[in-house]
Structure formats: structure tokens, C-alpha cells
Amino acid sequence: MTLLELRDVTVTYRGTAGEVPAVRGVSLDLAAGQALGVAGESGSGKSTLAMALLRLLPRDARVSGEILLDGEDVLTMKWGRLRAVRWASASVVFQGAQHALNPVRRIEDQLAEPLLVHGLATPAAARRKVAELLEQVGMPAWRARGYPHELSGGQRQRVMIAMALACSPRLIIADEPTTALDVMIQAQVLALIRSLIAEHGIGMIMISHDLSVLASMCDRLAVMYAGRVVESGPSHEVFQDARHPYSRALAAAFPTVGDPASRMAPKGLGGDPPDPRHLPTGCSFHPRCQVSLPSCASREVELWPAGGGPAPHTAACVRVLPETAGAQGEHGEEPGAHGEEPGARGAVSGRPVEEVQ
Numbered sequence: 478m479t480l481l482e483l484r485d486v487t488v489t490y491r492g493t494a495g496e497v498p499a500v501r502g503v504s505l506d507l508a509a510g511q512a513l514g515v516a517g518e519s520g521s522g523k524s525t526l527a528m529a530l531l532r533l534l535p536r537d538a539r540v541s542g543e544i545l546l547d548g549e550d551v552l553t554m555k556w557g558r559l560r561a562v563r564w565a566s567a568s569v570v571f572q573g574a575q576h577a578l579n580p581v582r583r584i585e586d587q588l589a590e591p592l593l594v595h596g597l598a599t600p601a602a603a604r605r606k607v608a609e610l611l612e613q614v615g616m617p618a619w620r621a622r623g624y625p626h627e628l629s630g631g632q633r634q635r636v637m638i639a640m641a642l643a644c645s646p647r648l649i650i651a652d653e654p655t656t657a658l659d660v661m662i663q664a665q666v667l668a669l670i671r672s673l674i675a676e677h678g679i680g681m682i683m684i685s686h687d688l689s690v691l692a693s694m695c696d697r698l699a700v701m702y703a704g705r706v707v708e709s710g711p712s713h714e715v716f717q718d719a720r721h722p723y724s725r726a727l728a729a730a731f732p733t734v735g736d737p738a739s740r741m742a743p744k745g746l747g748g749d750p751p752d753p754r755h756l757p758t759g760c761s762f763h764p765r766c767q768v769s770l771p772s773c774a775s776r777e778v779e780l781w782p783a784g785g786g787p788a789p790h791t792a793a794c795v796r797v798l799p800e801t802a803g804a805q806g807e808h809g810e811e812p813g814a815h816g817e818e819p820g821a822r823g824a825v826s827g828r829p830v831e832e833v834q
């Protein structure tokens with residue numbers, strides 16, 4: 478059953494620095510109980526997309542498209558309904574969220590708050606639930622009486638995960654949930670998140686710049702570049718057999734979890750992501766692409782079937798189009814003659830696909 482459907486979601490910031498098209502026409506689906514990882518470099522639009530899901534964007538952001546949570550469009554929901562949906566249906570764990578705890582309130586009061594605000598428990602039942610939540614995240618119940626400053630960073634992030642679980646949501650949005658933690662604690666917190674979502678059948682959207690972490694945590698991956706999804710498919714396929722050159726570079730830029738050899742020589746990705754206010758023409762990735770074709774400078778390709786397996790796998794690259802597969806690139810990596818690729822028509826050709834996950 479589909480838990481979350483994004484249809485052509487576009488977010489533009491209209492600030493003093495001009496219009497910033499941060500997210501451009503993203504369509505993705507998430508099945509109930511499934512984990513989807515959204516990867517991309519800094520500035521690719523991941524956090525903007527995550528915030529848009531629960532309308533948490535600043536006032537200068539304009540959002541269009543559809544964000545259907547259990548079939549209801551978050552973007553057109555009345556304010557009262559949106560308040561109920563936040564926490565109770567979907568909750569968020571942000572990067573460095575542990576700093577969001579109020580330093581002068583006891584842990585138990587902060588953990589009980591969403592339950593009491595949403596009328597989901599009496600004060601006595603909320604207290605029992607708090608003890609249960611702390612145990613679920615591997616902390617003793619007596620910690621409830623303490624204050625945030627008595628906890629380590631990892632413990633505070635565990636409290637935030639407990640808070641996200643408090644109202645038994647069907648969806649958790651985790652935006653770089655472990656970035657502020659040291660490596661050992663990161664691994665523990667990631668393992669905790671993985672076991673909790675599996676145990677409770679919670680759907681998750683996890684945002685990270687680290688494709689290897691996402692591949693180890695999620696069923697499917699979507700790779701964003703300059704505000705667009707450029708590849709989407711089963712985690713193992715996207716991580717080990719990426720079809721978009723950007724996803725391949727991103728996968729090579731990080732060591733593989735559990736593979737000491739890859740840790741020795743992670744390959745960097747050259748150049749910088751584009752300024753969204755001044756995107757290159759054609760494919761936004763073409764100035765950094767090692768296998769671009771001449772027409773990539775003027776041609777932006779829609780997501781197109783790219784995987785060999787049974788699960789949907791799509792990539793927005795001219796290389797996956799049947800008429801250009803095998804053509805030689807500007808850098809000469811592919812066999813064949815250099816020059817204009819066969820079938821290039823100066824625009825998106827053929828039938829693009831809707832994302833189905």
C-alpha cells in the first residue's frame with residue numbers, strides 16, 4: 478500500500494537574492510513500511526524536499542505539485558488537520574536535533590508533550606509511555622527524570638528518536654539524523670533506527686549526502702542533483718550498478734560500509750554543484766560529466782527505465798535512452814565515433830516514466 482506519493486513537487490524560494498528553484502518536479506512513491514533514501518551533494522534540494530513533506534518550509538518558499546500522505550494532500554490540508562498529521566502520522570528527526578531539546582525541562586515532560594498535545598494519552602498513561610519509549614531507544618527509564626545536559630549527544634539524539642516515535646507515526650522523515658555524532662555513535666544510532674522502523678513497520682524517508690549509509694539503511698534510493706531526481710531504484714542496484722554518471726560518482730566518492738579496501742581509496746567528484754539560480758542549459762550535470770554527449774548541453778532527459786531487475790529503476794540520462802546507449806562521449810570513454818549521438822532530437826525524446834516505488 479502506498480503511504481506517500483509525491484507528484485511533480487516543485488519548491489522555489491523567493492528571497493531577496495532572487496528566485497531559487499531548489500526542488501524541480503520531483504515524483505516519488507513510498508510504500509508503507511518501506512525506507513527510501515534521498516542522496517545528493519550539499520545544495521541538491523534534499524532538506525527542502527524533506528521540509529516540504531510536512532509544510533515546514535519558511536514563508537518565502539513556494540511549493541506546487543501534490544504530496545499525498547495516505548491519499549490526503551498535505552499541501553492543501555487545513556491548518557488544524559496539518560497539526561494532527563504532524564507527529565501523529567508523520568514525524569521528523571533533524572540533523573543535530575538533539576540541540577532542539579529544551580535545556581530547562583525534564584526529558585519526561587518533553588517526551589510526553591506530543592502525546593498530551595494530541596490528546597493521545599492521559600498524564601499517567603503518558604508517563605508510562607515515556608518509560609517504554611526510552612527503553613525502546615536503549616535508555617533506562619530513570620533517565621526520564623533528568624535534564625538534557627545530563628546526557629551525551631548520542632543519548633540526546635536517542636531521546637529525539639523516542640520523541641519521533643511517541644505518537645506511533647506511519648512515516649518518519651530523518652534528515653541527516655546522525656551527522657552531528659561521532660562515528661561509533663553514528664553506527665549505533667543508525668542500527669537503532671533501522672531496527673525500530675522494521676519492528677514497528679514504519680515508513681521512512683532518510684536524507685543524507687552519504688550514499689553508502691543510505692544503501693545500508695534503505696530499500697530504495699533516489700539521487701538528487703540540482704533539485705531533480707536523476708536516478709531512483711532498489712538500493713543495491715543504485716549503489717552497485719548506478720546508471721546515471723552522477724550517482725556513479727557519488728557512490729565512488731564514499732567508502733562502502735564493511736569494505737575496508739574501498740575505505741582506502743574513495744574517489745572524489747570533481748567540480749562543484751551548480752548555483753540553482755544559474756543552472757547550466759540542458760542536463761544540469763553535463764559540465765561535470767565524464768561521459769557527456771554533445772547534445773547534453775541542450776537536452777534534459779526525463780527519468781527513463783534503466784534497471785535490468787524486476788523492481789522499477791529509472792535514470793535521467795541520455796545514456797539510458799535506447800537510441801544513445803553505447804555512443805561515444807566527449808571524453809572518449811565509450812566505444813564508437815565521437816560526435817553527435819544517434820537519435821538526438823534536441824529535446825526529451827520518447828516516453829518518460831512516472832516514478833513507481
Ligand SMILES: Nc1ncnc2c1ncn2[C@@H]1O[C@H](COP(=O)(O)OP(=O)(O)OP(=O)(O)O)[C@@H](O)[C@H]1O
Pocket residue numbers: 490491492497499517518519520521522523524525526535537686753
Ligand atoms: N530559505 C532559503 N532561501 C533561499 N534559498 C534557500 C533557502 N534554503 C535553502 N536554499 C537554497 O536551496 C538550495 C537547496 O538547499 P537544501 O538545503 O534543500 O539542499 P540540501 O541538499 O539539503 O543541502 P545540505 O546537504 O547542505 O543541507 C540551495 O541552493 C540553498 O542555498
